[in-house]
Amino acid sequence: MKIILLIIVSIVGLGLSILYLRKNLVRIAEKNKSIDSTGKKVLNYPLTILWYGYLIAFFIGLTVNNLILN
Structure with missing residues (x-):
């Protein structure tokens, strides 16, 4: 039962x-529509x-771990 709950929680997550x-x-x-600098526009995405x-x-x-160990 615990593994099924973990699988459901991981799929929801x-x-x-x-x-x-x-x-x-x-x-x-x-947000990037209002920014003029291309450098600032690009830096918004990576993090x-x-x-x-x-x-x-x-x-x-x-999910995979719980499916394999089940």
């Missing part, structure tokens, strides 16, 4: 991570993508 990544990329694109990339990798790993 993966879905939320993808949802918020998409939301933040749209927010950054809207967001890095952070959500780590979250997505974590939840994928958690």
Whole structure:
């Protein structure tokens, strides 16, 4: 039962991570419309993508780990 709960939580976490990544990329694109400097526009993306990339990798790993060990 505990493994099923962990799988459900990891799938929900993966879905939320993808949802918020998409939301933040749209927010950054809207924010970049008011910025003139291309350097500042480019610097808005890497940390967001890095952070959500780590979250997505974590939840994928958690899901796969629980599916294999089940």
